[in-house]
Amino acid sequence: xxxxxxxxxxxxxxxxxxxxxxxxxxxxxxxxxxxxxxxxxxxxxxxxxxxxxxxxxxxxxxxxxxxxxxxxxxxxxxxxxxxxxxxxxxxxxxxxxxxxxxxxxxxxxxxxxxxxxxxxxxxxxxxxxxxxxxxxxxxxxxxxxxxxxxxxxxxxxxxxxxxxxxxxxxxxxxxxxxxxxxxxxxxxxxxxxxxxxxxxxxxxxxxxxxxxxxxxxxxxxxxxxxxxxxxxxxxxxxxxxxxx
Amino acid sequence: xxxxxxxxxxxxxxxxxxxxxxxxxxxxxxxxxxxxxxxxxxxxxxxxxxxxxxxxxxxxxxxxxxxxxxxxxxxxxxxxxxxxxxxxxxxxxxxxxxxxxxxxxxxxxxxxxxxxxxxxxxxxxxxxxxxxxxxxxxxxxxxxxxxxxxxxxxxxxxxxxxxxxxxxxxxxxxxxxxxxxxxxxxxxxxxxxxxxxxxxxxxxxxxxxxxxxxxxxxxxxxxxxxxxxxxxxxxxxxxxxxxx
DNA sequence: GCCATTTTTGACCGTTGGTCAAATTTGTTT
DNA sequence: AAACAAATTTGACCAACGGTCAAAAATGGC
Numbered sequence: 001x002x003x004x005x006x007x008x009x010x011x012x013x014x015x016x017x018x019x020x021x022x023x024x025x026x027x028x029x030x031x032x033x034x035x036x037x038x039x040x041x042x043x044x045x046x047x048x049x050x051x052x053x054x055x056x057x058x059x060x061x062x063x064x065x066x067x068x069x070x071x072x073x074x075x076x077x078x079x080x081x082x083x084x085x086x087x088x089x090x091x092x093x094x095x096x097x098x099x100x101x102x103x104x105x106x107x108x109x110x111x112x113x114x115x116x117x118x119x120x121x122x123x124x125x126x127x128x129x130x131x132x133x134x135x136x137x138x139x140x141x142x143x144x145x146x147x148x149x150x151x152x153x154x155x156x157x158x159x160x161x162x163x164x165x166x167x168x169x170x171x172x173x174x175x176x177x178x179x180x181x182x183x184x185x186x187x188x189x190x191x192x193x194x195x196x197x198x199x200x201x202x203x204x205x206x207x208x209x210x211x212x213x214x215x216x217x218x219x220x221x222x223x224x225x226x227x228x229x230x231x232x233x234x235x236x237x238x239x240x241x242x243x244x
Numbered sequence: 245x246x247x248x249x250x251x252x253x254x255x256x257x258x259x260x261x262x263x264x265x266x267x268x269x270x271x272x273x274x275x276x277x278x279x280x281x282x283x284x285x286x287x288x289x290x291x292x293x294x295x296x297x298x299x300x301x302x303x304x305x306x307x308x309x310x311x312x313x314x315x316x317x318x319x320x321x322x323x324x325x326x327x328x329x330x331x332x333x334x335x336x337x338x339x340x341x342x343x344x345x346x347x348x349x350x351x352x353x354x355x356x357x358x359x360x361x362x363x364x365x366x367x368x369x370x371x372x373x374x375x376x377x378x379x380x381x382x383x384x385x386x387x388x389x390x391x392x393x394x395x396x397x398x399x400x401x402x403x404x405x406x407x408x409x410x411x412x413x414x415x416x417x418x419x420x421x422x423x424x425x426x427x428x429x430x431x432x433x434x435x436x437x438x439x440x441x442x443x444x445x446x447x448x449x450x451x452x453x454x455x456x457x458x459x460x461x462x463x464x465x466x467x468x469x470x471x472x473x474x475x476x477x478x479x480x481x482x483x484x485x486x487x488x
Numbered sequence: 489g490c491c492a493t494t495t496t497t498g499a500c501c502g503t504t505g506g507t508c509a510a511a512t513t514t515g516t517t518t
Numbered sequence: 519a520a521a522c523a524a525a526t527t528t529g530a531c532c533a534a535c536g537g538t539c540a541a542a543a544a545t546g547g548c
Contacts, residue, residue, distance in 0.1 A: 006515075010525095033365030038504055049528045051507080060505065115359030118429070121277030135431055142435050162463055163447075170426065170436040171448045175415075178422020182414065185362070187379055191386050192414040203407075204415045211455030219406055254494095282535055293497045295538080304536065 018056050021046050026067045030109055034064060034116060061117070061125035068114050069134045071107045076140035078102055078235075083144045085234055087226065089152035090214050093172070094223055095230045096145060097205035100176045101198040101240045104184065111181050145169050152214065159213045168212050172205070179204040198240040202227075262300050262310075265290050270311045274353055278308060278360060305361065305369035312358050313378045315351045320384035322346055322479075327388045329478050331470065333396035334458050337416070338467055339474045340389060341449035344420045345442040345484045348428065355425050389413050396458065403457045412456050416449070423448040442484040446471075 024045050028037040039060060043050040057063040082095035103110070117123060123131070146169045152158035153165060182188045183197035194200050206218040231238045268289050272281040283304060287294040301307040326339035347354070361367055367375070390413045396402035397409060426432045427441035438444050450462040475482045 031364075033363045035365035035369075039506080040504075043529095050505090051528055052526085054506070055526085058506095109363065112359045112363040115356045115425070116363060119277040119353065119356040119360060120275075121279035125279075138431060139435065142432075164437075166436045166438075167444070167447065170432070170438065170444055171419075171451050173432070174422035174426045174448050175419045175452065176422070177426060178418035178420070181359070181425075182418045182421060187382060188386075188414070188417070191383065192410045193408075194410075194414065200411070200414055203411065204418050207415050207455035208419070208452055209455070210457075211451035211453070213454075283537080284535075287498095294536090295497055296495085298537070299495085302537095 014056075017046075017048070017052075021048075021053060021056060021063070022066050022070055025063050026070070029064060029067055029113060034060075034113070058127050059125045061122050062127050062130055064113065064122075065117055065126040065130045065134060068110070068117055069130060069137055071110050072114075072134060072137040072141070074106065075099075075103045075110075076137050076144070079141050079144040081234055082230075083148060085230060087229075089148060089155055089157045090209065090216060091223075091226050091230075092148050093145075093152070093205070093209060093214070094202070094226055095234055096148070096172075097176065097202045098227065098230045098235060098238075100180060100205070101201055102235050102238055104180050104198060104201060105238075105240055108184050111177065111184075142169065142173065145172055157215045162213065171208055171212065175204050175208040176201070196240075196242055199242070258300075261290075261292070261296075265292075265297060265300055265307070266310050266314055269307055270314070273308060273311055273357060278304075278357070302371050303369045305366050306371050306374055308357065308366075309361055309370040309374045309378060312354070312361055313374060313381055315354050316358075316378060316381040316385070318350065319343075319347045319354075320381050320388070323385050323388040325478055326474075327392060329474060331473075332460075333392060333399055333401045334453065334460060335467075335470050335474075336392050337389075337396070337453060337458070338446070338449070338470055339478055340392070340416075341420065341446045342471065342474045342479060342482075344424060344449070345445055346479050346482055348424050348442060348445060349482075349484050352428050355421065355428075386413065386417065389416055401459045406457065415452055415456065419448050419452040420445070440484075440486055443486070 021042070025042060028042060028045075039050050039053055043053055046053075053063070057066065078099035079096060082099040083092060085092050085095035087095070117126070146165060149158065149165045149168045149172075153160045158168070179201040182192075183194070183201050188194075189197055192200070206223075210217050210219070227241055231241050265286070269286055272286060272289070283294050283297055287297055290297075297307070301310065322343035323340060326343040327336060329336050329339035331339070361370070390409060393402065393409045393412045393416075397404045402412070423445040426436075427438070427445050432438075433441055436444070450467075454461050454463070471485055475485050
């Protein structure tokens with residue numbers, strides 16, 4: 001069969017099926033963890049044969065990476081939306097912290113899976129295309145924060161002489177990721193006496209911003225109203241903003 | 245054979261062999277990741293049969309958890325040593341950050357493995373005794389930081405009215421863990437333009453302490469000399485303190 | 489040297505990630 | 519509509535590996 005008008009339709013169907021597989025695999029990964037399901041189960045669930053799965057993904061790890069990258073893309077999307085919040089630089093970075101809450105709600109186990117994939121034996125089994133995709137989405141998250149920081153420094157909300165923008169970005173990324181991981185850990189919540197893990201995530205972001213000297217400092221201002229605005233304008237339907 | 249004088253010796257030999265297995269498994273885990281080796285390889289490496297391995301560990305995951313808990317115990321040991329550093333509260337918390345550097349040097353891949361183990365399908369395959377061990381060591385790390393914070397608040401180095409001690413502990417734990425993870429990630433280092441990841445780990449700890457309002461603030465003091473003292477008195481032979 | 493008990497062993501089993509030749513479907517030509 | 523060729527799908531099959539357990543070996547008391 002030579003190139004024909006059906007080619008485009010075929011490509012569309014192929015892409016749709018790939019979506020379906022990823023969607024179903026995400027459910028499995030979430031509910032049962034990487035070891036808790038096998039490719040035969042998944043083939044049955046999506047109603048295709050195992051061989052067909054392997055036309056899309058070169059290994060189980062490759063598929064898991066695709067699932068993770070999908071989540072990471074959503075994270076980047078949330079970050080970019082948050083970044084467009086109409087407010088001061090400190091309010092915009094607060095919106096990023098809210099995006100982290102939104103993400104943690106939708107993908108509580110994301111970092112567990114991500115860390116697993118990045119350990120040597122997993123990462124190497126994924127295709128280089130999907131590795132590249134993952135790097136790209138990680139880059140989007142990074143740049144969104146970096147941009148806000150550069151603008152904050154330009155506006156004078158954030159000191160310029162104490163650190164380079166990359167250092168501040170690195171600090172914020174570290175604390176947001178670390179907080180997500182810690183907040184989702186049952187034992188940690190018990191020790192920390194945390195009732196609402198997502199409040200703690202935003203709190204940690206605040207503290208780091210304070211440490212960077214990002215004006216106005218959190219204990220000099222009240223962000224309750226800002227939070228309500230962020231939810232209303234950027235994340236309507238969010239469930240993580242407790243108390244009216 | 246009734247209870248005899250050989251019992252104690254047997255127990256000692258058993259424990260020694262368990263150490264050997266864990267030591268060898270740690271090498272494998274570090275070099276090849278969880279999927280990169282099998283129980284037959286390991287049996288060969290320790291010069292015992294596979295059946296003998298399963299007298300010590302009820303599954304491969306159980307063994308991996310034992311390896312991780314061993315690392316975590318070392319982390320707790322480092323924390324406790326750091327906590328005894330002879331200095332002000334802020335210097336002692338700096339010593340904890342140095343302990344994190346020491347730990348990151350000795351166990352660069354620790355959190356990758358730890359996250360993997362905590363995902364459902366892995367954790368459930370480990371014995372409850374080893375799960376308990378892991379929780380215990382995590383608790384030691386937590387309490388060490390918590391204690392310094394309580395003392396800092398008592399001494400007036402750290403505000404009492406802005407947060408509860410657990411909140412501060414949670415913030416510091418989050419940032420140290422997050423920084424370790426981020427600092428060990430190749431792509432992240434490239435984006436952040438980080439030449440020495442461990443300097444960034446300490447820097448992030450500093451920024452969080454500043455955010456908590458922990459006196460004396462990092463940009464009001466120079467901790468270069470403190471670092472040198474910490475290395476000399478607590479971590480002799482440390483390789484992560486660059487520049488004289 | 490013999491026996492009872494404990495300990496060690498590795499052949500064996502079931503599961504599962506991954507492959508590929510055969511079967512099926514699709515689309516074009518006559 | 520029949521025949522044909524290209525593309526796609528399939529699931530039986532294979533090898534690798536985690537885990538088991540009956541048999542073998544080692545131990546220690548008599």
